[in-house]
Amino acid sequence: xxxxxxxxxxxxxxxxxxxxxxxxxxxxxxxxxxxxxxxxxxxxxxxxxxxxxxxxxxxxxxxxxxxxxxxxxxxxxxxxxxxxxxxxxxxxxxxxxxxxxxxxxxxxxxxxxxxxxxxxxxxxxxxxxxxxxxxxxxxxxxxxxxxxxxxxxxxxxxxxxxxxxxxxxxxxxxxxxxxxxxxxxxxxxxxxxxxxxxxxxxxxxxxxxxxxxxxxxxxxxxxxxxxxxxxxxxxxxxxxxxxxxxxxxxxxxxxxxxxxxxxxxxxxxxxxxxxxxxxxxxxxxxxxxxxxxxxxxxxxxxxxxxxxx
Amino acid sequence: xxxxxxxxxxxxxxxxxxxxxxxxxxxxxxxxxxxxxxxxxxxxxxxxxxxxxxxxxxxxxxxxxxxxxxxxxxxxxxxxxxxxxxxxxxxxxxxxxxxxxxxxxxxxxxxxxxxxxxxxxxxxxxxxxxxxxxxxxxxxxxxxxxxxxxxxxxxxxxxxxxxxxxxxxxxxxxxxxxxxxxxxxxxxxxxxxxxxxxxxxxxxxxxxxxxxxxxxxxxxxxxxxxxxxxxxxxxxxxxxxxxxxxxxxxxxxxxxxxxxxxxxxxxxxxxxxx
Numbered sequence: 225x226x227x228x229x230x231x232x233x234x235x236x237x238x239x240x241x242x243x244x245x246x247x248x249x250x251x252x253x254x255x256x257x258x259x260x261x262x263x264x265x266x267x268x269x270x271x272x273x274x275x276x277x278x279x280x281x282x283x284x285x286x287x288x289x290x291x292x293x294x295x296x297x298x299x300x301x302x303x304x305x306x307x308x309x310x311x312x313x314x315x316x317x318x319x320x321x322x323x324x325x326x327x328x329x330x331x332x333x334x335x336x337x338x339x340x341x342x343x344x345x346x347x348x349x350x351x352x353x354x355x356x357x358x359x360x361x362x363x364x365x366x367x368x369x370x371x372x373x374x375x376x377x378x379x380x381x382x383x384x385x386x387x388x389x390x391x392x393x394x395x396x397x398x399x400x401x402x403x404x405x406x407x408x409x410x411x412x413x414x415x416x417x418x419x420x421x422x423x424x425x426x427x428x429x430x431x432x433x434x435x436x437x438x439x440x441x442x443x444x445x446x447x448x449x450x451x452x453x454x455x456x457x458x459x460x461x462x463x464x465x466x467x468x469x470x471x472x473x474x475x476x477x478x479x480x481x482x483x484x485x486x487x488x489x490x491x492x493x494x495x496x497x498x499x500x501x502x503x504x505x506x507x508x509x510x511x512x513x514x515x516x517x518x519x520x521x522x523x524x525x526x527x528x529x530x531x532x533x
Numbered sequence: 534x535x536x537x538x539x540x541x542x543x544x545x546x547x548x549x550x551x552x553x554x555x556x557x558x559x560x561x562x563x564x565x566x567x568x569x570x571x572x573x574x575x576x577x578x579x580x581x582x583x584x585x586x587x588x589x590x591x592x593x594x595x596x597x598x599x600x601x602x603x604x605x606x607x608x609x610x611x612x613x614x615x616x617x618x619x620x621x622x623x624x625x626x627x628x629x630x631x632x633x634x635x636x637x638x639x640x641x642x643x644x645x646x647x648x649x650x651x652x653x654x655x656x657x658x659x660x661x662x663x664x665x666x667x668x669x670x671x672x673x674x675x676x677x678x679x680x681x682x683x684x685x686x687x688x689x690x691x692x693x694x695x696x697x698x699x700x701x702x703x704x705x706x707x708x709x710x711x712x713x714x715x716x717x718x719x720x721x722x723x724x725x726x727x728x729x730x731x732x733x734x735x736x737x738x739x740x741x742x743x744x745x746x747x748x749x750x751x752x753x754x755x756x757x758x759x760x761x762x763x764x765x766x767x768x769x770x771x772x773x774x775x776x777x778x779x780x781x782x783x784x785x786x787x788x789x790x791x792x793x794x795x796x797x798x799x800x801x802x803x804x805x806x807x
Contacts, residue, residue: 252710256627257639260620260685267680268646271657278657285660337549345542353793354550357557360789360796362739364757365778368764369560372771378572380559408552413800420801469652472741476764490652490742497656498746510653517650 275507283504290504297508308496308505314484315492316513318474322488323467326403330463334411338418339448352419356412363409367476370405374477398478398486406473410466414459421455422448457528461521468517489513557782564588564776571771587772597766599780601752602759605671606781609755610737612675617733618726621684626714628685629692630700643682655743662747673747674755678737684729687802691725692718724795731792732799738785756781 279297283290300306341352358366373380374391382388391401425447433443449456471490474480480487487495489509497506563571564587566580591599627633628640658677659668667673695718703713719726741757748754751762760777767773789796 250633253627253631253633253636256623256631256710256714260624260679261639263616263620263676263680264643264646264682266661267658267677268649268654268682269642271654271661272646272649274657274661275653278660340546347543347546349793351546351550352797353789355553356797357786357789358553360735360785361557361782362741362757362785364739364741364760365781368760368774368778369556371764372563372774373556373559375572375769375771378574378769378771380576383574383576408556412553416797416801465650469650475741476761493652494655494742494746498659503656503660507653507656510650510656514650514653518648521648 276511278503279507279511281504283502283507285501285503293504297505298512300505301508301512308509311484311492312489312509315487315489316516318486319468319470319489319513321399322402322406322470322486323464325399326406326467326470327460327463329403329407330410330414330467331460333407334414335418337411337415338422341415341419342422352416356416358409359412361409363472364476366405366409367472370401371477374401374405392478393481395482395485398481401477402470402473402486405477406467406470414463417455417459418452421452425451453528457525460528461524464520464524465517468513557786560775560778560782563772564779566772568770568772571775572769587770587776590770590773591763591776594766596751597759597763597777598752599756599759599777602754602756603780605753606738606755606757607784609671609674610734612671613678613737614730614733616675616679617681617684618730620679621729622688622719622722622726623714625685625688625692626718629689630718631710643685647682652742655746659747668747669749669753671753674737674740674744678733678740678743684733687729687799688722688725691722695721724798727792728795728799728802731788731795734788735785735796738781 280292280294281290282293282296300308301312303309337355341348341355371392372378374382376382376388376390376393379391381391389397391397429447429451430443433447438446469490470488471494474486474488474491478486480491493506493509493513496509497503562578562580565583565585566577567582567584567586570577570581591597628636662668662673662677665672667676699717699721700713703717708716738755739757740755741761744755745758745761748758751759754762756777760774760781763774763777
């Protein structure tokens, strides 16, 4: 995300330097920015800080008093005797399992599809649209649809396959379902981004590689992959973040089943904060998860930078 | 095209297409089956006795006012798209073309908040929306989502890429910045505005986690939380659930067919909405 923006920012600065600043009244520019900034300040800036404040309190939405408790909500997450410890870390590991299983597939399969679609052939735009189509649908639609298709007794998947499996009610099947459905649903998104990246690789590089000899694999390793690097960084970080945000699939397809094993961190945080209304504790959990994601993102950025050297 | 045998090539492409399309076709076919036929083993592909009884059930139940949900979804998604176009285009224009103190700071703040995952904002935003008296109203679905940074970045980038000559000509003719913005910049930006409108509409139409926690009354629901209710209420009466899913799918699939170029363009340029 950041890398992508940095590049665009540079491009912007160059263009701006070329032109003269517009003459306007001193206040006018602020009037343009004001409507957006009001919404942004109210629903992004304020809650980001407010959430921290909430996490330092025993904040029960339904009770009048919201006593300040310092870091207690955070400590409870690391105290194995606390009421939230087991469920919280179970949900964190559910999110971790889902991320570890889905990210490699969501990086590799869309790349294959993008490589296919990067050739020129009649009907290319049509097939690109078809592969992208499920992504246009919301998680609610694909959730109830796959709940039906994967129904262990009545679903189409078990009717077609030779054996029958408890797709939504037992492990490891539930994970296979959640990962499979997610790949089916979101693959088009990464494929389209890869495709845009592939189309930016200059053709001459491929021609040079062909003259040098070396097969398809060498071409892929020495031209395609390096050419995709900026896009790849964005896709890796973005896919990890989206997988760590997983909510709707578990909510609708497995409902956390078999017990609470496939209940993701976001599901548990929403349950604690917005169903049980223990908002202080839930806010603390959400910040801890954020810190984990920042660390992982920073690690990925470094990994990409080291490969540079 | 490099040498591939067309028959093998198209077999692969069409086979893959089936994986993506077949589940959606199954949804369509199931919506017109009877509950018994929908779960028959072995399954029938085409409805033996096509019926709209699933839709009748859906419309006839006061607890699942699907048409109302549909209307609410249209209102929320359209409202947000309009709001995003208005506030983002103005802010983007100022950030791209006007000089003012604090511009870098504002832009920097918007960038910095991209690193805040959306789930962190849900609980405090619930309280803010509560304070505004917007819980259980469509305002909760329309306004907060317009704070997303994507629209501003996307349009700012587009405005920066426009040639300045037309704007400068307008300036020489005595136009002020608002006239330049509305009569020169916006008309030149129609494709970008269309892309942003479509992406905002789709994102809002599909939003799930936020509406299920800020809406409580069935008559205020949009389609996604409505589908979760249907799944709970009709458990294995799958034709009814699929009929609901169909109602939620058709508008976005149609929109995608008409505006495919804009959707794909928006996604491939951005991906920022995560």
